[in-house]
Amino acid sequence: MTTPPAPDHDPAPGAEVLTAREVLREPAEVAYADELAALAAADDRPRPPRWRLSPWAVTTYLLGGTLGDGTVITPKYLGSRRLMEIAVASLATDRALLLLGVPGTAKTWVGEHLAAAVSGSSALVVQGTAGTPEESLRYGWNYARLLAEGPSRAALVPSPVMRAMESGAVVRIEELTRIPADVQDALITILSEKTLPVPELDTQVPARPGFNVIATANNRDKGVNELSSALKRRFNTVVLPLPDTLEQEVEIVRTRVAAIGAGLALPADVGATSEIERVVTVFRELRSGTTADQRTTVKSPSATLSTAEAISVMTNGLALAAHFGDGTVRADDVAAGLVGAVVKDPVQDRLVWQEYLETVVKDRRSWADLYRACRELG
Ligand SMILES: Nc1ncnc2c1ncn2[C@@H]1O[C@H](COP(=O)(O)OP(=O)(O)O)[C@@H](O)[C@H]1O
Ligand SMILES: [Mg+2]
Numbered sequence: 014m015t016t017p018p019a020p021d022h023d024p025a026p027g028a029e030v031l032t033a034r035e036v037l038r039e040p041a042e043v044a045y046a047d048e049l050a051a052l053a054a055a056d057d058r059p060r061p062p063r064w065r066l067s068p069w070a071v072t073t074y075l076l077g078g079t080l081g082d083g084t085v086i087t088p089k090y091l092g093s094r095r096l097m098e099i100a101v102a103s104l105a106t107d108r109a110l111l112l113l114g115v116p117g118t119a120k121t122w123v124g125e126h127l128a129a130a131v132s133g134s135s136a137l138v139v140q141g142t143a144g145t146p147e148e149s150l151r152y153g154w155n156y157a158r159l160l161a162e163g164p165s166r167a168a169l170v171p172s173p174v175m176r177a178m179e180s181g182a183v184v185r186i187e188e189l190t191r192i193p194a195d196v197q198d199a200l201i202t203i204l205s206e207k208t209l210p211v212p213e214l215d216t217q218v219p220a221r222p223g224f225n226v227i228a229t230a231n232n233r234d235k236g237v238n239e240l241s242s243a244l245k246r247r248f249n250t251v252v253l254p255l256p257d258t259l260e261q262e263v264e265i266v267r268t269r270v271a272a273i274g275a276g277l278a279l280p281a282d283v284g285a286t287s288e289i290e291r292v293v294t295v296f297r298e299l300r301s302g303t304t305a306d307q308r309t310t311v312k313s314p315s316a317t318l319s320t321a322e323a324i325s326v327m328t329n330g331l332a333l334a335a336h337f338g339d340g341t342v343r344a345d346d347v348a349a350g351l352v353g354a355v356v357k358d359p360v361q362d363r364l365v366w367q368e369y370l371e372t373v374v375k376d377r378r379s380w381a382d383l384y385r386a387c388r389e390l391g
Contacts, residue, residue: 063223117319
């Protein structure tokens with residue numbers, strides 16, 4: 014029962030081995046390997062069993078800071094320190110962690126970085142959907158072997174959860190509430206008994222210390238497959254909020270767009286923060302239903318208009334500016350992305366947007382270029 018789990022990044026036989034810079038998106042533990050190594054070296058605080066870092070160092074990895082030797086740890090999460098401390102502390106207990114929030118509040122992002130910092134790998138992940146089978150949480154079978162040899166450990170195909178239990182690592186379960194309720198129930202035994210029964214082999218797989226679960230769920234999905242109270246009791250819930258202020262949200266977008274632009278080698282710059290500020294202002298005003306000065310009520314569209322979407326509007330703008338513009342993001346580089354993000358429903362949302370354009374955007378003198386660019390899109 015103690016077969017070591019397969020390495021997570023084994024290339025397929027014959028596959029070209031890719032170096033770090035040759036993949037489109039590196040997992041957190043690869044992208045930030047230097048920071049993680051520096052933290053591990055500097056970290057003299059107690060580490061829970063099998064943790065790569067102490068809870069203090071994990072929190073520093075998430076929020077950023079400067080180490081004694083001058084190494085700069087970049088902030089991954091911009092927001093409340095206390096929330097991250099609560100999340101990290103939960104992982105050090107026998108309760109699992111549930112990151113809850115509207116779309117685009119960095120639930121997946123924080124989960125990946127937490128797993129990378131705590132266990133050294135963010136690769137153990139189950140993507141929750143309406144079609145997620147129990148095998149994704151427990152184990153399945155290699156049917157060729159099962160038929161040839163009968164049930165044996167070699168014929169069993171462990172799920173990411175089972176591999177995390179065996180290796181004492183953190184496993185991530187994305188969009189937990191999209192998983193059908195009866196499949197979710199498989200987690201109850203795992204989280205309360207810390208063991209996975211394998212009746213076919215008349216045995217069970219105990220979880221090693223260091224095992225834990227980070228689940229994410231969207232609170233807009235509420236009611237889809239709400240967590241049973243039995244399962245809820247096994248989780249500490251941390252609600253990730255939308256950014257409080259315009260400045261915070263602009264800072265998140267600026268940091269992420271700069272990193273994404275560098276990763277894609279886009280020869281363009283985000284330009285003055287003012288372009289980001291306008292996009293984020295539009296998002297916040299439409300989201301809250303009132304203009305920043307609180308003077309005008311506006312209608313909200315059906316779209317979420319999350320920070321994550323503001324990031325993609327700006328990234329698209331960056332690509333347009335790089336390839337078809339003068340290298341600096343301007344109003345006509347963001348207009349199409351902006352309208353696309355707001356207008357999800359072609360009838361209702363278009364009306365909402367037209368009204369906002371004509372009553373708010375048009376009246377702002379310094380927004381004349383944005384007004385024109387949006388009008389030109391028809
Ligand atoms: N508070 C924040 N700090 C840092 N990045 C954030 C924050 N909020 C949103 N983001 C960014 O938004 C993007 C999408 O987040 P994601 O984790 O996919 O959202 P969710 O899973 O909550 O829907 C990520 O690139 C992330 O960096
Ligand atoms: Mg997510």
